[in-house]
Amino acid sequence: MRWSISQRLHIDLPLLGGLLLLSLMSFVILYSAGGQDNAIIVRQALRLLMAFAVMFAMAQIPVRYFLGWAPWLFGGGLVLLIAVLLVGDISKGAQRWLDFGLVRFQPAETMKIAVPMMIAWYLSTKRLPPNVWHTVIAGLLIAVPVGLIAKQPDLGTALLIASAGVFVLLLSGMSARLISACLILFAVAAPVLWHFLHAYQRQRVLTFFNPANDPLGAGYHIIQSTIAIGSGGMYGKGWLNGTQSYLDFLPERTTDFIFAVYSEEFGLIGVLVLLALYLFIVARGLYIALNAQDTFSRLLGSSLTLTFFVYVFVNIGMVTGLLPVVGVPLPLISYGGTSLVTLMAAFGILMSIQTHRNRLPT
Amino acid sequence: MDPRITERDQIRDHMRETQVFGNRVRVAVLLILLLVLAIIARLIFLQIFNNVHFTTLSQNNRISVVAIPPSRGLIYDRNGVLLAQNLPSFSLEIVPEQVENLNATLAALKELIDIKDSDIKRFRRMLKQKRMTNGVPLRFRLSEEEVARFAVNRPRFPGVDVAVGLARHYPFGSLAVHAVGYVGRISESDLPKLDASNYNGTTHMGKGGVEKSYEKVLHGAVGFEHVETNSQGRRLRVLSKTLPTAGQNLYLNIDLKLQALAEGALGVNRGAVVAMDIKTGGVLALASMPGYDPNPFVNGIESKDYNLLSNSPDQPLYNRALRGLYPPGSTIKPFIGLGGLETNRISVEKNTFCPGFFRLPGKAHKYRDWKPTGHGSVDLDKAIVESCDVYFYTLAQAMGVDGMHDFMTQFGFGSKSQIDIKGELAGLNPSREWKRRARSQPWYPGETLITGIGQGYTLVTPLQLAVATATLANRGQRMQPHVVYGTQNPAEQTIVVQRPLSLKAIPIVKPENWDRVLTAMSRVVNSPRGTARAIAVGADYLIAGKTGTAQVFSIKQNAKYSSAKTAERLRDHALFIAFAPVEQPRVAVAVIVENGDHGATVAAPIARMLLDQYFADYPLMLTALQ
Numbered sequence: 001m002r003w004s005i006s007q008r009l010h011i012d013l014p015l016l017g018g019l020l021l022l023s024l025m026s027f028v029i030l031y032s033a034g035g036q037d038n039a040i041i042v043r044q045a046l047r048l049l050m051a052f053a054v055m056f057a058m059a060q061i062p063v064r065y066f067l068g069w070a071p072w073l074f075g076g077g078l079v080l081l082i083a084v085l086l087v088g089d090i091s092k093g094a095q096r097w098l099d100f101g102l103v104r105f106q107p108a109e110t111m112k113i114a115v116p117m118m119i120a121w122y123l124s125t126k127r128l129p130p131n132v133w134h135t136v137i138a139g140l141l142i143a144v145p146v147g148l149i150a151k152q153p154d155l156g157t158a159l160l161i162a163s164a165g166v167f168v169l170l171l172s173g174m175s176a177r178l179i180s181a182c183l184i185l186f187a188v189a190a191p192v193l194w195h196f197l198h199a200y201q202r203q204r205v206l207t208f209f210n211p212a213n214d215p216l217g218a219g220y221h222i223i224q225s226t227i228a229i230g231s232g233g234m235y236g237k238g239w240l241n242g243t244q245s246y247l248d249f250l251p252e253r254t255t256d257f258i259f260a261v262y263s264e265e266f267g268l269i270g271v272l273v274l275l276a277l278y279l280f281i282v283a284r285g286l287y288i289a290l291n292a293q294d295t296f297s298r299l300l301g302s303s304l305t306l307t308f309f310v311y312v313f314v315n316i317g318m319v320t321g322l323l324p325v326v327g328v329p330l331p332l333i334s335y336g337g338t339s340l341v342t343l344m345a346a347f348g349i350l351m352s353i354q355t356h357r358n359r360l361p362t
Numbered sequence: 363m364d365p366r367i368t369e370r371d372q373i374r375d376h377m378r379e380t381q382v383f384g385n386r387v388r389v390a391v392l393l394i395l396l397l398v399l400a401i402i403a404r405l406i407f408l409q410i411f412n413n414v415h416f417t418t419l420s421q422n423n424r425i426s427v428v429a430i431p432p433s434r435g436l437i438y439d440r441n442g443v444l445l446a447q448n449l450p451s452f453s454l455e456i457v458p459e460q461v462e463n464l465n466a467t468l469a470a471l472k473e474l475i476d477i478k479d480s481d482i483k484r485f486r487r488m489l490k491q492k493r494m495t496n497g498v499p500l501r502f503r504l505s506e507e508e509v510a511r512f513a514v515n516r517p518r519f520p521g522v523d524v525a526v527g528l529a530r531h532y533p534f535g536s537l538a539v540h541a542v543g544y545v546g547r548i549s550e551s552d553l554p555k556l557d558a559s560n561y562n563g564t565t566h567m568g569k570g571g572v573e574k575s576y577e578k579v580l581h582g583a584v585g586f587e588h589v590e591t592n593s594q595g596r597r598l599r600v601l602s603k604t605l606p607t608a609g610q611n612l613y614l615n616i617d618l619k620l621q622a623l624a625e626g627a628l629g630v631n632r633g634a635v636v637a638m639d640i641k642t643g644g645v646l647a648l649a650s651m652p653g654y655d656p657n658p659f660v661n662g663i664e665s666k667d668y669n670l671l672s673n674s675p676d677q678p679l680y681n682r683a684l685r686g687l688y689p690p691g692s693t694i695k696p697f698i699g700l701g702g703l704e705t706n707r708i709s710v711e712k713n714t715f716c717p718g719f720f721r722l723p724g725k726a727h728k729y730r731d732w733k734p735t736g737h738g739s740v741d742l743d744k745a746i747v748e749s750c751d752v753y754f755y756t757l758a759q760a761m762g763v764d765g766m767h768d769f770m771t772q773f774g775f776g777s778k779s780q781i782d783i784k785g786e787l788a789g790l791n792p793s794r795e796w797k798r799r800a801r802s803q804p805w806y807p808g809e810t811l812i813t814g815i816g817q818g819y820t821l822v823t824p825l826q827l828a829v830a831t832a833t834l835a836n837r838g839q840r841m842q843p844h845v846v847y848g849t850q851n852p853a854e855q856t857i858v859v860q861r862p863l864s865l866k867a868i869p870i871v872k873p874e875n876w877d878r879v880l881t882a883m884s885r886v887v888n889s890p891r892g893t894a895r896a897i898a899v900g901a902d903y904l905i906a907g908k909t910g911t912a913q914v915f916s917i918k919q920n921a922k923y924s925s926a927k928t929a930e931r932l933r934d935h936a937l938f939i940a941f942a943p944v945e946q947p948r949v950a951v952a953v954i955v956e957n958g959d960h961g962a963t964v965a966a967p968i969a970r971m972l973l974d975q976y977f978a979d980y981p982l983m984l985t986a987l988q
Contacts, residue, residue, distance in 0.1 A: 128379050171390070173382035220427065230408040230416025268409045275398060282394060286387055298383055306390055313397050320404045 010059040010355040012288065015347060018281040019055075022332040023048050025274065030335055032240050033254045033261040040254065044335055051344035058348025062356040063297050066349065070121035073114040074141075080107035081148040108149045108157045109342045113349070115145055115161050116307070119168040120299035128295065129173030138169055139182075155201055156314075156326035163310055167303040172295075205324050221251050222321050225260040229320060236267030254335040256327055259319040274333075282309045285347075288354045297353045304346040311343075428589050429563030432582030433528055433852075435609035437542055437572060439618040440644075440847055445542050446573070448528035452504040454512065455497030458489060460521030467519060468500075474515055475508050477501055484662060497525060499565075502661045530566060530660050536653035538621045540681040541614065541645070541783070541845055543571020544656030560584050566660065571681075572612060572845055575783040579849055582609035611850040613857055615644030623975050624649035627968040632956040634682040636828035637972055640947050642862040643832070643841030645781070647972065648825075650682040684786040687821040688954055691910035691961070692749045693939045694770075694816035696834060696879050698757060699742050701769035703875035707760040710878060713739045716752035722759075722807055729755050729811050732911075746882035747892050749909060751815050758814025763805055766813060767793035772868040773830040774840060775822060780865070781843040789826055792819035817913055827952035831939040834883075835906070835947035837876050838868035883908055884944045894938065894962050897970040903977055903984055904944035907969065909961035910937030933957040938965035942973050948983045949976055 006013050026048070027041055034040035084107055119138050126134050142165035150158035170179070194202065228242065228250055242264035253261050263271050285305030292298045308331060315330040317323035329336055331343055408416065437446035454475065461467050468485075471477060477500065485500045500522075504512075509524055516523070530545045546569040548561065556567070562584055568574035585606030589599070624635035628651040637647040654671055658664070663671075671679055680686070702708040718736030719728040731737065731751040737744065745753035758766060771777070776791025790796075792813060794805040812818040822830075825843065833840040842863040850857045870876060883906035886892040893909045912935040936958030941950040951969040958964035977984050 127375075129382060167390075171383060171386045173379070173386060223427075226408060227416050227419045229405070230412050231420040233409050233413040233417070263405070263409065268405055271405055271409075272402070275401065279394075279398065286391065290384065290387055295379060302383075302387060302390070306394075309394055309397075313401070316401050320401065320408065322400065322404055 007355050010351060011056070012059075012284070012351045012354045014284050015281065015288075015351060015354075018277060018284065019052075019332065019344075019347060021277055022281070025277070026333045028239070029258060029262045029265075029333060030254060032242065032265060033258050034335065036240065040335060047336075047340055051340045054341050055344035055348035055351070058345050059351035059355065061352055063294070063349075063353055066117060066300070066352075067121060067124070067296050070114070070117040073110070074118035074145075077107055077111045077114045078145060078148070081111070081145060083107070085148065085151060106338055108152070108154060108161070109338055111145050111149065111161050112157075112164060112307070112339075112342050113304070113346055115142060116164040116168050116303040117300055119165045120296050120303065123168065123172045123299060124294070124296040129175055130169070132178065135169060135174060135178055138165070142166065142169075153198055153201075155197070156328050159326070160307065160310060160314075160328065164303055164307040167306045168299045171299055171302050171306075221257065221325055224250050225257050225319050226321050228260040228264040232264040232267045234268050236263070236265045236270055239265050241265060255329055256315065256334065257319055258334050259316055259330050262333070278309070278312050278331075282306075285350055288350050292353050293358055301350050301353045304350060308343070308346065426589055428587050430585040430587060430603075430606050431563040431565070432584060432606035433608045434530065434545070434566075435580040435582065435611045435849075435852065437580075437612045437614065439538075439614050439616050439621070440646075441617065441619075442613070443618045444533060445538060445614070445618070447531050447533060449531045451502065451527055451529035452506075452509050453499045453525050453527060454501045454504060455499050455523055455525040456485070457497045457521045457523075462520075467522065471500070471519065471522065474511055475501065475504070480664060497523065499525070503529070527565070532656050534618070535655045535657065537625065538616060538618065538648070539571070539653045539656050540650040540683060541571050541616055541621075541648040542656070543573035543575075543783070544569055544659045545573050546659050547662055562586075569659070570656075570785075571783055572614065576612055576846060580609040580612065583607040608852050611852055613847045613850065614845055615639065615642075615646060615847045616648060616845065617646050617976075617979070619979065620647040620972055620975055621649060623647075624968065624972055625651055625653065627971055628955065631958060631964075632676055632682070633954050633958065633965075634686055634824040635951065635953050635968060635972070636683050636824045637949060637951045637976070638828045638832045638841075638843060640832045640836050640941065640950050641841070643829075643843050644847060644862070645843050645845045646949065646976065648683050648845065650680070650684075650686070650824075652676050652678040654678040681785060682954070682956075683824045684781065684783070686823055686954070687787060687789060688824070688935055688937070688956075689818070689820055689912040690816035690822045690827060691912035691935070691937050692751075692816060693827060693908050693910035693937045693952075693961070694820065694822075695746055695749065695754055696883050696908050697770060697773055697775075697830065698754055698761070698766060698814055699746055699882070700834070700875060700879045701766060702757045702761060703742070703878065704871045705761065705765060705769060707765070708742065708757055710742060713741050714745075714753045714756050716740050716750050718752070720752045720755040720811065722811070725808075727808065729808070742878065743882045743885065744891075746879070746908065747885045747889055749886075749893050754814040755811045758810050759807070761814075763810045763813055764793050764795075766810075767791055767796075772838075772866075773833050774826055774865075775820070775830065779823075779825055779829045779843050781825060781845065783845050786825060787823055789823055790819055790821040816910065824952050824954050827937070827939055827954070828950055831941055831952060832947075832950035833868065834876075835880065835941040835950055837873075838870055840865040840867065880906060880944070883941075887940075888944075894966045896962065897966045901970065901974070903942055903973075905940055905942040905970065905973060906944045906947075907938055907940035907966065909966060910939070911935070911959070911961050912937060914957065931957060933959050936961045936964040938962070938969050940966070940969040940973065942977075943984060949973060 026044065030044055031041055118141055122138055122141060123130055123134065130138065142162055146158045146162045146165075149161060197205075231237070232242075242261055250257055250260055262274065266273075282305055285308065286302060289298050289301035289305060292301055311328060311331045314323060314326060314328045315334075318325050318328065329339055332340070433448055436444060436448070438444055454471070456464075456467070458464060468477075468482060481501050485498060488498050504524065512519075512524055532539070532542065532544065545566040547565060548556070548567050552567060560581070560583060561567070564581065564584070568577040568580065573580065583606060585604045587603040588601040620637060624637070624647045628635060628649060631651065633651055635647055635649040636645065638645055658667060703710070716731060716737040716739075718731050718734050720731075721728060729751070732749070737748055737750040737752070740748075740750045740753045742753070744750065761769075767776075770791050776789055778786050778788045792809075797803055797805050797819075809818050813820055829840065829843055842865055844860060844862070846860060848857040848859040884904060886909065887894045887898045887905045887907050889895065892898075894907050897905065897907075914932050914934060934957070936953075936955040938953045938961045939951065941947045951972055953965040953968045955964045955968070
């Protein structure tokens with residue numbers, strides 16, 4: 001059996017193609033959303049370059065190393081999370097950063113990968129589907145870092161990491177009875193959790209149900225973004241012609257709300273193209289997971305892929321008013337660096353799963 | 363090939379695992395497709411079905427949400443005299459985004475309208491801390507002529523407009539300023555404390571007194587309108603409108619007539635007067651002199667005027683009634699006396715001999731009485747009536763500092779009175795424990811003695827004195843002092859009265875003890891030897907009271923005190939507490955005149971004037987006796 005060049009470089013060409021196309025779209029949209037500022041494009045290009053480099057590096061590491069590292073990565077991440085709560089930097093009212101002098105570092109980001117990795121590692125040593133006891137242990141392994149992150153407070157990231165861990169559990173074959181038991185438990189605990197939310201977080205959820213209630217505060221974002229999207233119509237107003245964004249009505253238009261800029265300028269057709277591209281990447285990720293050779297790879301690969309989809313869905317859902325406002329960027333399109341690197345690291349792992357295959361005896 | 367993976371996998375049901383995983387992935391794909399369909403459905407709903415609606419909203423015309431600030435509640439005194447009102451005012455506002463050349467615009471405006479450099483300085487400052495897309499005010503209180511002059515030239519100034527608003531105005535100026543307070547512009551440091559949404563469009567907030575403490579009630583709820591504007595920012599039409607809810611009007615317990623009388627009586631003196639309704643805790647007058655005119659503060663007082671106020675040695679900005687800390691002097695004697703009776707440290711029958719001084723056993727130091735020749739044989743009644751110091755030195759020694767501390771605490775000394783306006787101080791009710799904690803020093807026996815006559819460490823605010831007097835007259839039932847009488851929804855006539863709040867009552871050991879002390883206080887005014895006998899002349903009701911003189915600095919042993927020689931600022935503070943009528947107490951008054959020398963001659967007449975006025979205006983309070 002011969003290895004192709006891409007196989008030797010440990011690159012999955014379809015995945016790489018999809019990601020590159022998305023990055024290209026990111027430049028186009030950012031140029032418009034950022035008020036045609038070249039500096040933004042240059043900065044985003046540098047970030048993407050770095051993120052792709054990280055992806056490439058991750059792809060070179062065989063999966064069995066990840067398997068070996070999982071508990072250490074997870075343990076280290078936990079220590080850093082606790083450190084953040086104790087000595088972390090406060091920016092925008094939340095304590096999320098660790099300052100190492102030159103580098104500022106957000107431990108919650110590593111947990112986006114470390115948590116599903118840990119759960120996949122744990123479950124891969126057990127007989128699947130997992131029994132009640134193993135499910136409870138896995139649940140605790142998810143709950144501890146999620147709780148720490150929620151306390152920072154970064155509810156959005158906490159929920160995303162929780163879902164990444166839960167996906168592993170679900171995909172491992174957790175029985176329907178266990179799933180429904182967990183759902184009931186959650187329904188009972190929901191009022192208690194509501195009590196622990198910050199006032200502004202409750203406000204966001206309430207505003208979601210009735211944005212017109214608070215048109216000057218939190219509802220403003222949603223009202224303005226639905227106006228932008230709705231006025232885009234079938235074909236859009238054309239590139240650089242989005243009035244909502246140009247007249248300063250859209251908040252956070254290069255970051256969380258960039259989807260509104262895109263839909264205003266490129267219309268429903270443009271959005272469908274973007275969705276198709278995202279779906280293609282998700283499909284490729286699931287394909288890689290389905291063809292993986294061991295349980296750990298399968299669980300990790302599929303969980304990372306599903307989490308990627310959740311990012312896309314939560315962001316678009318928020319901007320279109322289907323979901324409450326949570327600060328989740330649109331993967332690969334939004335301006336900003338931290339989450340980009342984590343995202344591409346995940347794709348690197350997927351590529352590693354696909355390209356470090358054991359030769360099967362013929 | 364990794365041996366670890368295969369070894370482990372051998373004992374697993376490989377086929378079943380892959381199959382289950384495959385099934386789960388299929389379910390996931392199905393869910394993904396459903397969610398994507400939901401997004402697409404939502405997008406079709408927004409972009410296809412509602413495209414026309416959203417296009418009108420965004421096309422060419424900008425839709426903006428404009429906050430309509432609620433009108434602030436008015437403040438009245440107890441008789442409905444207006445203390446704080448809202449007057450229409452015109453101000454010149456600039457929306458910076460719509461001005462091409464700000465400097466040129468400012469220069470051109472300056473030729474048209476009188477704009478001072480200080481206005482421009484303030485404008486630039488506010489420009490930096492701008493919130494939302496509202497205009498930034500350049501000048502306040504435009505005259506009608508200026509408004510007209512600008513209206514003619516308006517086309518020359520895109521982005522500049524005259525804004526009509528309501529400005530707070532205090533028609534009585536400095537009168538009752540320390541109770542009413544004032545509003546000022548919301549500054550950057552205020553923002554974190556405010557509900558950003560509700561204060562969108564609100565420019566002012568309460569900065570002192572009732573205006574500050576009742577900010578929530580006075581402010582009301584913001585309204586908003588969706589406005590269509592053209593590219594110059596001019597409003598074209600209102601699409602929808604939600605009206606604001608106006609703030610509640612406030613009625614104060616304060617009687618402006620009494621307040622004016624109190625402030626007038628203090629005159630050029632520094633000092634404070636607090637008058638309280640004994641039964642309700644309603645504050646009838648809360649005077650702190652000197653005061654200041656709150657009106658310049660509304661739109662930002664000029665810094666030179668502000669410095670004048672804040673650097674004045676008379677400290678007009680300082681609310682003496684709530685924050686002034688004074689030694690209570692002899693006004694504390696009725697309370698200590700009651701404490702002695704109730705805690706069984708003295709008996710009524712026992713007399714103490716006063717030779718004019720007191721010595722601690724084995725010590726040479728003489729604690730002097732104010733009367734060098736002494737009062738002779740003194741019982742509690744005589745000790746209060748003639749304000750004998752030696753009697754209270756003896757009693758203080760018997761009670762001990764902690765005994766006095768514990769008893770005085772019940773009257774609210776050393777703790778905040780919980781009045782409904784912010785900023786009051788707690789004063790100081792000393793104890794051994796306090797001195798150890800605060801000073802890291804042991805308590806000395808001599809300090810117990812002077813504590814018994816209201817000197818030493820003890821510090822009270824005029825408000826505390828009034829509350830304590832009211833509590834004494836009310837036989838132990840303490841009321842929470844309240845400046846606000848009630849609130850009124852401006853759309854309705856009815857006033858919602860705030861219920862008087864009873865605080866913890868002082869347990870009475872023997873009612874006769876209270877009778878004796880209250881009687882002694884009456885005899886301070888109504889007996890020929892009483893220290894305040896002068897104010898009984900001509901009163902057709904009975905007043906009870908106690909004079910006090912608080913030393914500002916201590917006098918050396920054997921030195922003679924002469925007020926004429928002492929610099930004015932070093933003269934004693936004059937104090938007087940009173941309540942009336944004696945038979946069924948309704949009003950309590952505390953008067954402090956800084957450096958006023960003698961309580962009886964300076965402070966007591968002020969209390970008499972207030973009481974006269976009160977019973978002249980509210981004769982029912984007297985007839986209820988019969």
